[in-house]
Amino acid sequence: MNVKNEAVVDFLKTRRSTPVLKLSEPGPGRAELEEILTIAARVPDHGKLAPWRFIVYAGDARAEVGEALEAITRSDNPDxxxxxxxxxxxxxxxAPIVVGVISRAAVHPKIPEWEQIMSSAAACYNLVAAANAFGYGxxxxxEWYAFDERSLPALGVEPGERVVGLVHIGTRTEEPFERVRPELSDVVTWRGEL
Incomplete structure (x- = not known):
């Protein structure tokens, strides 16, 4: 007989993202972040390829990336x-910590590239959920720089890799608002009888 874990179900029913401007210090320390990243890495991964990696931006490294983004913007728009x-x-x-989730998806004889990309997206979601489970927002x-080839070197992204997401983590300055969620009748198609 299956037993529902009420605490986990309640967590999943109420999990919300925190707007980036509602995040502040402190963020997780290294040991805590390593545990969060360990959880984030527990995702479906057909073929055990680990077709993603994490880049942690902390301290001055965050500002260094920002300087590169400012320079690109200034170059594109001098005014x-x-x-x-x-x-x-x-x-x-x-936010005090930003984690880049970087896809290393590539052509593989058995594992479609699309499956590898979805594994990367699952790592992003798991990272957000794990940070929330540790009490962080x-x-x-x-954003634009995730897709602009000129910003990738500043982010530490290697040729052939793609940014799946940048997960901003910190302490909530206020509780996030609840947004409208889809009605099941709008997103579920039932085939067969239960």
């Missing part, structure tokens, strides 16, 4: 306002 340049400079300093973002 960019000070506010816009500040926004780009602070992209990774809005977290949000999974992909």
């Amino acid at each position: 960019a306002s000070d506010a816009r340049l500040k926004l780009e400079r602070e992209r990774l300093t809005r 977290a949000t999974w973002l992909t």
Whole structure:
């Protein structure tokens, strides 16, 4: 007989992302973050390829990436306002810890590349859920720089890799709002009888 774990079910029913501007210090320390990353890595992974990796941005490394994003923005738009340049400079300093989830998906004789990418996405979700389980707020973002080839070296992304998400982790400054969720009747198709 299966036994429902009420605590886990309640956690999953109420899990919410925290807007990045509602995250502050402190973030997890190294030991805590290693445990969170260990949980994040427990995802479906057909063929045991680990077709993803994590890059942790902490301390001054966050500001260094921001300087590169500001330079790209300034190059593209020499008339960019000070506010816009500040926004780009602070992209990774809005939370104490940012973890890049990087896809290493590649052609494989047995494992479709799409399955490898989905494993990377599952790692992003697990990372957010694990951070929440440790009492931190977290949000999974992909902003323009995740897709701009010029920003990838500053992020530490190697040729052939892609950014699946940047997960911002910190202490919530307020509880996140509840958003509208889809009605099951709008997203579930039943085939067969239960």
